[in-house]
Amino acid sequence: KNQVEQSPQSLIILEGKNCTLQCNYTVSPFSNLRWYKQDTGRGPVSLTIMTFSENTKSNGRYTATLDADTKQSSLHITASQLSDSASYICVVSALNSGNTPLVFGKGTRLSVIA
Amino acid sequence: NAGVTQTPKFQVLKTGQSMTLQCAQDMNHEYMSWYRQDPGMGLRLIHYSVGAGITDQGEVPNGYNVSRSTTEDFPLRLLSAAPSQTSVYFCASSYGTPREGYGYTFGSGTRLTVV
Numbered sequence: 001k002n003q004v005e006q007s008p009q010s011l012i013i014l015e016g017k018n019c020t021l022q023c024n025y026t027v028s029p030f031s032n033l034r035w036y037k038q039d040t041g042r043g044p045v046s047l048t049i050m051t052f053s054e055n056t057k058s059n060g061r062y063t064a065t066l067d068a069d070t071k072q073s074s075l076h077i078t079a080s081q082l083s084d085s086a087s088y089i090c091v092v093s094a095l096n097s098g099n100t101p102l103v104f105g106k107g108t109r110l111s112v113i114a
Numbered sequence: 115n116a117g118v119t120q121t122p123k124f125q126v127l128k129t130g131q132s133m134t135l136q137c138a139q140d141m142n143h144e145y146m147s148w149y150r151q152d153p154g155m156g157l158r159l160i161h162y163s164v165g166a167g168i169t170d171q172g173e174v175p176n177g178y179n180v181s182r183s184t185t186e187d188f189p190l191r192l193l194s195a196a197p198s199q200t201s202v203y204f205c206a207s208s209y210g211t212p213r214e215g216y217g218y219t220f221g222s223g224t225r226l227t228v229v
Contacts, residue, residue: 032215043204043220051215093213101213104156
């Protein structure tokens, strides 16, 4: 069964510190992986997309990595800011899964405190 | 450029009532979908559309109907509301299919409570 597991479920860090969020998946055959940021009361917003051949991709202070062999991805946030407080959702796309090609993780809730 | 607009933002229904959640996008996206988000669960696909006049079921379609008469609009109808349909509903659109790598633009959601 295609699944996406994220860890930790929640995380509290001090402003200015770095953190890393994890995403493990069993989706096959793999097409791509996206990280979304969801602020409270808002819809998710895409941060990065990773395809099979990509290992690292950055978007400002956000850096995503992908290890397609171990089926793991991480999202590293550098020099965190209060505005980084949000849920971060890992979404994996399968090449041929009928009507539901996207598998959503449950998200990691990040709280950045002053 | 408004993106994806959902209305209403909040709604309370009584069991058995029907209603329509509205979704409109102004980006000329062909692909549109409806998701529900429940605590402790990932987003789950209800229905989707690959273009005007074409709709299909997702993972959790029971109790919901959709139609796509125009490229811009994709309303979601609850036929007879049940407490199990209490959730936050998101409409999303993309230029192409997510399977091909196109990212979603999400609306800001409709928080629905069925009592």
